[in-house]
Amino acid sequence: MNETVNTQQGERPPILAAETLHKSFRTGSASVPVLTGIDVVFREGVCYTIQGVSGSGKTTLLHLLAGLEDPDTGQILYRNQDISRFSRKRLAAWRGRAIGLVFQAYHLLPELTALENVNLPAMLFGQRDPKPGWELLEAVGMTHRWQHRPWELSGGEQQRVAIARALRNDPEILMADEPTGNLDEETGLEVIDLLLDLQKSRGKTLVLATHDPRLAQKGDQQLVLTGGKLERVDPTSAASVPISGPPKHSLESRLEPESKTYL
Numbered sequence: 644m645n646e647t648v649n650t651q652q653g654e655r656p657p658i659l660a661a662e663t664l665h666k667s668f669r670t671g672s673a674s675v676p677v678l679t680g681i682d683v684v685f686r687e688g689v690c691y692t693i694q695g696v697s698g699s700g701k702t703t704l705l706h707l708l709a710g711l712e713d714p715d716t717g718q719i720l721y722r723n724q725d726i727s728r729f730s731r732k733r734l735a736a737w738r739g740r741a742i743g744l745v746f747q748a749y750h751l752l753p754e755l756t757a758l759e760n761v762n763l764p765a766m767l768f769g770q771r772d773p774k775p776g777w778e779l780l781e782a783v784g785m786t787h788r789w790q791h792r793p794w795e796l797s798g799g800e801q802q803r804v805a806i807a808r809a810l811r812n813d814p815e816i817l818m819a820d821e822p823t824g825n826l827d828e829e830t831g832l833e834v835i836d837l838l839l840d841l842q843k844s845r846g847k848t849l850v851l852a853t854h855d856p857r858l859a860q861k862g863d864q865q866l867v868l869t870g871g872k873l874e875r876v877d878p879t880s881a882a883s884v885p886i887s888g889p890p891k892h893s894l895e896s897r898l899e900p901e902s903k904t905y906l
């Protein structure tokens with residue numbers, strides 16, 4: 644891709660970008676490299692799929708992009724602001740508002756009803772109005788189960804509730820990690836179509852990690868994680884093209900004036 648985070652004058656900086664990300668895990672005395680130089684730019688309203696075999700580092704990459712883990716080197720830029728410079732509190736607030744996460748195993752809280760699960764992200768910011776949660780349950784076709792606890796719901800129903808929860812704070816970015824991994828094929832396709840409908844109708848950026856090529860093909864931009872690097876699939880030739888290249892300007896020179904207040 645080698646689309647840098649440089650912007651034309653007046654153009655909004657990209658919603659999210661990664662620059663020369665490296666991440667290794669230490670097991671015993673060995674260091675296992677997982678990501679070995681990721682450069683990627685995510686734009687508003689676009690669905691990106693990240694395909695890769697098990698162990699290729701999809702979850703690791705999503706965790707770095709969401710600020711859940713730190714890279715060894717490299718930066719994550721949210722509208723040209725380096726998130727590693729956010730305080731712990733600001734990082735948590737940023738993640739809670741800017742990013743909606745959908746996981747393979749749903750991660751709904753068992754003691755809460757479907758509606759309470761959807762409203763939880765807003766309650767963490769002190770908002771107690773249940774109405775937006777109800778509207779989101781409507782959007783995912785789950786109002787008839789609003790009082791059910793997660794263990795009283797099917798896998799597909801739990802994932803619908805989890806998608807509604809991910810949208811509760813109206814985030815700009817949705818990240819979904821194998822969201823159909825625990826579902827049968829038909830239910831999985833329904834859930835993906837719902838996720839894509841909501842992403843498009845609400846103008847969200849979606850980053851969707853999957854090992855399933857059929858799901859990956861649904862992305863506006865299809866990326867493949869292989870050998871620790873991202874490649875872009877060229878839909879016209881089905882070949883993949885490396886996404887790499889040094890950033891053209893130093894990070895400091897590209898920071899928005901506003902972002903400097905958080906440095």
Ligand SMILES: Nc1ncnc2c1ncn2[C@@H]1O[C@H](COP(=O)(O)OP(=O)(O)OP(=O)(O)O)[C@@H](O)[C@H]1O
Nearest residue numbers: 668669677695696697698699700701702703704854
């Ligand atoms: N906390 C950790 N400590 C050590 N190694 C880890 C850790 N987390 C991930 N790894 C290793 O990093 C590699 C990438 O893991 P990751 O979970 O990102 O892969 P993935 O592409 O999401 O795989 P899957 O499709 O099975 O979910 C794997 O080899 C894994 O064993």
Ligand SMILES: [Mg+2]
Nearest residue numbers: 701702703820
């Ligand atoms: Mg994974």
